[in-house]
Amino acid sequence: MNISVIGCGYVGTTTALMFCELGYQVVAVEKDSKKLAMLQQGKLPFHEPGIDSLLIKHLHRGSLVFTGDIEEGIAHSKIIYITVGTPSLPDGSSDLSFIEEVSRQIGAAQNDYKAVVIKSTVPLGTVDKVREWIGKAQKRPLPVDLVVNPEFLREGSALYDTMHPDRIVIGSDNPEAAETVKQLFHSMSCPIIVTDCNTAQLIKYTANAFLATKISFINEIGRVCDAYGANIEEVASGVGLDHRIGPHFLRAGIGWGGSCFPKDIAALINMGNNNGINLLIVQSAQQVNQDQIGYFIDRLEGELHGLNNKTVSIYGISFKPETDDIRESPALKVIAEVQRRGGTVAAYDPMVFDKHPELKLPGVRVARNMEDAWKGSDCFFLITEWDQFSKIDWGQVMQEMRTPLVLDGRNVLDARKLRSLGFRYYGIGRKTGIIHE
Structure with missing residues (x-):
């Protein structure tokens, strides 16, 4: 099975390499020409232990191809992963402009059925927007399923976390699409949670909020320790x-x-x-x-x-x-x-x-x-x-x-x-x- 990954930052590059390790052919799309050139040469534009050697391995094998042509990536496979950034806006909301851009490009280039998997961390309700953006950009009505597959990577150990996940979360309103994505991970032994899109997204937000709260809590107790020795x-x-x-x-x-x-x-x-x-x-x-x-x-x-x-x-x-x-x-x-x-x-x-x-x-x-x-x-x-x-x-x-x-x-x-x-x-x-x- 062929998979396309759009966006080659920490999450996208690591995801692409994970699928290569699982035996899939991957086309990774990156629009930043400087970053793209580095990746095509087997050089990481960021530091992440263990990924550089894996990158060279799959480039040499031909199981991973980097391109700046998003139409090539969209045509490559029926499963398309979106892994672009969603930075914060001043009010705390997520900037979905990169998600919108990619969604419209998928719709414009779509020529048959696609399962679009959102791995980027996006607020609840974004799936409906992505479906709308894709639909409006289509030249003619074509079927598309939306799936959410949130990431749980820690920078500094992203490769290990990807290959040895605690759990895999898949959200979709279409059980068949969810099952298709689930089968991508059939060789992994961790629990796989299949649910609806909003629940899958909220699992990611809740996990990070809980961990951050735990750190803040112990930091407050640390202040009490300072006060009383x-x-x-x-x-x-x-x-x-x-x-x-x-x-x-x-x-x-x-x-x-x-x-x-x-x-x-x-x-x-x-x-x-x-x-x-x-x-x-x-x-x-x-x-x-x-x-x-x-x-x-x-x-x-x-x-x-x-x-x-x-x-x-x-x-x-x-x-x-x-x-x-x-x-x-x-x-x-x-x-x-x-x-x-x-x-x-x-x-x-x-x-x-x-x-x-x-x-x-x-x-x-x-x-x-x-x-x-x-x-x-x-x-x-x-x-x-x-x-x-x-x-x-x-x-x-x-x-x-x-x-x-x-x-x-x-x-x-x-x-x-x-x-x-x-x-x-x-x-x-x-x-x-x-x-x-």
Whole structure:
């Protein structure tokens, strides 16, 4: 069976390679000429462990073809996956312009039956819009079925998540179309949930909202730990042993970012507002996450007695390790807030600046190695827990910093060791003492 995938970002490229691994012939459509050229040469336009070798493998085999011609992709198969972006608009709603564009192109090029599978994360009700857009663009009435197959990928482990999913969710109003898509995954052993379109979409939004809420919750408890000198890691461990709660997503820190949680939380809140539903818990999770940056910066400002004429070294710009993605990265918000309060910033990331030479951070001194960022600095502020940061020679750091202050935005550094060396160390909820003395 042949499959077409339209949109070659994280989700689209990973999805295309998954289907190649499952034995299908795939045509992947990408309209960005620069990105397309890289993919055709076997080069990823983003960083994602393990995908580069798989890309080369299937290009050489001929089981994967990249094209900028969407008509070629539409003609290639009866199953067409839409994996284009749906970024947030200022009001929190989803920008469906890319979805609309692709839908109209599918309709205009359609010459026989198609099953159009929406893998992009879209708000409930979008399926009806896609059906309408396709229908209006058709040269003559042709049958089309709409199916929803949401993605549950984690950047940094997208390939593993695709090949070893916890579950596969398929939504459609046509049982035959749902069964056709279900059969694509016949060799996978995970549970497959077949339901209607709106339910399938809401499963995705609910999953991300719950995980984000869990992180925000433990971050609030971390503040309580700071106030009373309790240990958030022991609290999380004790709570996580309850099988009803579990240990995952209970690490306190600077908060969540990335391309999924912020966008999906905002979209879910917007969907609720559009229907007169005030999603208080989800809104609170969003607010706690927004406030978490200020919580850390307040600590920083207090320890340095103001940020004027102070230099803060930011370690990690991507929103999580093993990715070059900086969308909604806490680091960018920290940088902006430090600068707003009068401080200057030096920044280091082992990947972002090399992968994105076009990235401009006004007023930020970009360090090309770890040592350059901390020299003469008043604070070593870890934002992203890249593995190489665990191998730092802290004795050297102590000698070369102006002020021996460490803020650990991920609670991953050895607090006892740093304090024994003479650093003032602060994470969140790691027995840092009373805040309101």
